Amino acid sequence: MTISLPRRPTASRPPAVQPSGSASSRQWVGYAFLSPALLLFVVFVAGPFVAAIVLSLYRWDMLTPAQFAGFGNFTAMFGDPLLYRSLANTFVFASASLVTHLVGGLLLALGVNRLKNKVLSYFVRTSLFFPFVISWAAVALLWKYVLDPSFGLLTYYLGRLGVDTPNWFNDPSWALPSIIGIDFWHTIGFTFVIMLAGLQTVPNTLLEAARLDGANARQTLWHVTIPMMSPTIFFAAVITFLGAFQIFDPIQIITPQGGPDNSTMSVVMYLYQKGFQSFQVGYASAVSLLVFAVMMVVTLLQFWGSRRWVHQ
Secondary structure, eight states: OOOOOOOOOOOOOOOOOOOSSOHHHHHHHHHHHHHHHHHHHIIIIIHHHHHHHHHTTEEOOSSSOOEEOTTHHHHHHTTOHHHHHHHHHHHHHHHHHHHHHHHHHHHHHHHHHTOOOHHHHHHHHHHHHGGGGSOHHHHHHHHHHHTOTTTOHHHHHHHHTTOOOOOTTTSHHHHHHHHHHHHHHHHHHHHHHHHHHHHTTSOHHHHHHHHHTTOOHHHHIIIIIHHHTHHHHHHHHHHHHHHHHTOOHHHHHHSSTTOSTTTTOOHHHHHHIIIIISOOHHHHHHHHHHHHHHHHHHHHHHHHHHHHHOOO
């Protein structure tokens, strides 16, 4: 006699949910969201870069048909003393800007971070950052008026104190330092905010441990705070150098065409004069590629050197 056991009812599987739309339609949705950024990149970055490469191989004054020159524009750069002068001025400006911004921004961040009064801290932060939101044109005209040797405010008040002021923008020995000082006043707020943000990420436990071990303020800063802030300092260094190497606005507005005696001639100012005043578009395109190459090499060197002092 066989006993038949009842079969366990099998649970029915839910029907598989089919994704709405085909894979190709979903891809087009992704491309649609990316298209604004891609369009801006093609129009304002990739397109001009390719155009500069093509134009650097031609001699063209925007009025007559372009003539193929091969690498003639690049070979002509090696015999241009004014290009060397503008590169030297730009490196001096960028190096001075890099040092003053990193040191000044870090010191300002350390000082503001110690403020206990929230209202005073907010006021100081706003005051330091406010010049950065002003356009370069307004800043240049403001300081051109303040440092004017005839009726400038600084000239007047220093004269009342019996101090003779130099001719800031017409003296070759003072023109570039004056531009460096104006740039520091205008852009230090940005570096200060970056440094302050990095400083506030340093764990208090490490600072307290250093104090318990007997470290003074200088030792704590050098062996704890700065190593922990090294990624922030590296970021500020890269951004500051790239911005300083492209200085143009204050030189164009304040100084007489990069003068006096080409003492403030930057490489971007030189590029502008060649391309839009002398109408040497091919040569200006070759100079722009040189500027890109120099900035790329310096940035790569900064990344290579960061492996020795940046602590992640």
